[in-house]
Amino acid sequence: MVGGDVVSRTGSSSYTVGQTVYIVNESSSYSISQGVQQPIVLLIVEEETEIKLNCEVYPNPTNSDANISHTIPNNEVLSYKLYDIKGSFVKSGPLENSNTKIDIQSLKSGTYLLNLISEGKPTKTCKIIKGN
Numbered sequence: 001m002v003g004g005d006v007v008s009r010t011g012s013s014s015y016t017v018g019q020t021v022y023i024v025n026e027s028s029s030y031s032i033s034q035g036v037q038q039p040i041v042l043l044i045v046e047e048e049t050e051i052k053l054n055c056e057v058y059p060n061p062t063n064s065d066a067n068i069s070h071t072i073p074n075n076e077v078l079s080y081k082l083y084d085i086k087g088s089f090v091k092s093g094p095l096e097n098s099n100t101k102i103d104i105q106s107l108k109s110g111t112y113l114l115n116l117i118s119e120g121k122p123t124k125t126c127k128i129i130k131g132n
Contacts, residue, residue, distance in 0.1 A: 053078075053124045055116060061129035064105040068114070068126070070098060076118045082128070085111045104130050 005012060056069045068080070078095040082102070090112065093102070104112070107130050116124040 053116060053118070055124050055126050057114065057126045057128055060127075061131040062104065063131045064103070066102045066104055066114075066128050068095065068100045068102060068116075070095065070100075070116065070124075078123075079117045081115045081117060081122075083113045083115070085113070104128065 054071045058067050058069070060066065070078070079092060080095055080100075080102070081092045082090040082104075084090055090107065091102075094100075095116065102114075109130050109132050112128045112130060114126045114128055115122040116126070
């Protein structure tokens with residue numbers, strides 16, 4: 001379970017997420033429910049694109065260069081944006097032909113997400129693993 005305390009000059013409250021037991025105190029003038037679990041709603045929206053793009057990243061994992069092999073439907077102009085696993089922007093550039101090399105040698109070891117972009121919209125996401 002996850003939780004914490006909130007304290008101010010006028011009072012304090014403790015909370016937890018994932019609590020499964022609760023107590024109800026009632027009288028004729030009030031009702032207090034203590035420990036009621038609150039639902040967490042996670043909504044993931046995935047937009048379908050008209051562009052069907054095949055992509056392969058190799059070698060993966062890699063220590064220096066990542067080769068991006070892709071098909072360009074209808075001669076679309078493509079670019080890429082690379083993000084670390086926390087979602088922070090790392091670098092971007094054009095995908096000028098069907099096989100583009102991206103230098104990731106200076107990046108820290110870890111997992112990166114490569115967004116291939118057409119007409120300003122992400123069309124495909126590939127995972128790149130940077131080794132030591």
